[in-house]
Amino acid sequence: MKQKLVIGTRGSKLALWQANHIAACLRDKYPGVEIELKNMVTTGDRILDVPLAKIGGKGLFTKELEVAMLSREIDLAVHSLKDMPTELPDGLVLAAVTDRVDPGDALISPAYKTLANLPQQARVGTSSLRRKAQLLNARPDLTIVDLRGNLDTRLKKLNTEKLDAIMLAVAGLRRLGWDEHITQIVPQNICLPAVGQGALAIEARAEDIETLAMLAFLNHEPTCQATLAERTFLAEVEGGCQIPIGVYGRVIEGLLSVNAVILSPDGKEVARDNIAGNPDAAAELGRTLAERMLANGGREILARLYEV
Numbered sequence: 001m002k003q004k005l006v007i008g009t010r011g012s013k014l015a016l017w018q019a020n021h022i023a024a025c026l027r028d029k030y031p032g033v034e035i036e037l038k039n040m041v042t043t044g045d046r047i048l049d050v051p052l053a054k055i056g057g058k059g060l061f062t063k064e065l066e067v068a069m070l071s072r073e074i075d076l077a078v079h080s081l082k083d084m085p086t087e088l089p090d091g092l093v094l095a096a097v098t099d100r101v102d103p104g105d106a107l108i109s110p111a112y113k114t115l116a117n118l119p120q121q122a123r124v125g126t127s128s129l130r131r132k133a134q135l136l137n138a139r140p141d142l143t144i145v146d147l148r149g150n151l152d153t154r155l156k157k158l159n160t161e162k163l164d165a166i167m168l169a170v171a172g173l174r175r176l177g178w179d180e181h182i183t184q185i186v187p188q189n190i191c192l193p194a195v196g197q198g199a200l201a202i203e204a205r206a207e208d209i210e211t212l213a214m215l216a217f218l219n220h221e222p223t224c225q226a227t228l229a230e231r232t233f234l235a236e237v238e239g240g241c242q243i244p245i246g247v248y249g250r251v252i253e254g255l256l257s258v259n260a261v262i263l264s265p266d267g268k269e270v271a272r273d274n275i276a277g278n279p280d281a282a283a284e285l286g287r288t289l290a291e292r293m294l295a296n297g298g299r300e301i302l303a304r305l306y307e308v
């Protein structure tokens with residue numbers, strides 16, 4: 001057993017909460033082991049004035065931490081699983097995926113409360129293509145305003161940018177204790193979450209058997225299986241850029257079911273489908289669902305996306 005573990009984390013409030021949460025779990029489990037946090041800055045933190053979809057490139061919020069891990073500056077990194085690319089760099093693995101309590105998206109609209117109540121042409125802030133496309137699919141009249149920045153910045157922009165609503169992940173708001181701002185948990189038939197939303201990913205070096213063994217207790221197997229299906233689905237449909245897809249898998253009574261949607265950015269074209277099966281075949285379920293959706297309209301939606 002190691003006598004010390006160094007956790008790398010980004011400096012945002014959410015990232016620090018997540019890293020401190022895992023640090024607390026580790027201290028609790030291994031009272032004699034020194035657990036240290038090391039703050040790092042990623043490209044995604046540095047560039048705040050450009051819509052995420054335009055920065056491009058994968059692992060905007062993970063790469064610097066991964067470089068530090070490979071050079072042994074840190075032993076593990078804590079990420080929102082949602083921010084992790086489907087393929088990890090050589091030499092790194094997912095050591096654990098934690099349980100997720102809140103996979104969904106929340107609407108914050110002090111004036112109107114719910115999506116159905118928003119007036120025609122209401123201004124809704126989000127930086128996510130996935131939320132934008134699903135919002136427009138349900139409400140083509142809405143005006144979507146790009147909204148970047150950390151959670152606190154985005155909450156402030158609700159007022160400063162004169163928005164009628166913003167949409168954020170429930171999990172992030174809950175972790176920061178800001179769930180009193182939530183006015184509606186958006187139902188999944190309107191908005192499916194991002195791959196891995198709500199789960200934490202613990203990343204470590206593949207050869208670091210000792211650390212991997214110490215982290216294994218953090219893994220929640222049903223969430224690991226559900227998100228494996230989601231990540232395989234994403235890997236199968238994704239090309240070079242950010243695309244509007246939502247997908248949610250969960251294991252109930254031993255059955256893994258996965259719901260997914262692929263949309264055009266304007267929300268007008270949609271392919272929806274679902275699949276269910278043995279959780280041990282999670283990757284295969286994700287892949288089969290992706291193949292089926294690509295064959296049933298998904299491929300055309302993506303082709304038009306790459307044309308522009």
Ligand SMILES: NCc1[nH]cc(CCC(=O)O)c1CC(=O)O
Binds near residue numbers: 172199
């Ligand atoms: N894109 C940033 C990001 N990465 C993870 C979360 C929330 C926590 C989670 O989904 O686990 C958020 C904020 C948001 O989308 O509202």
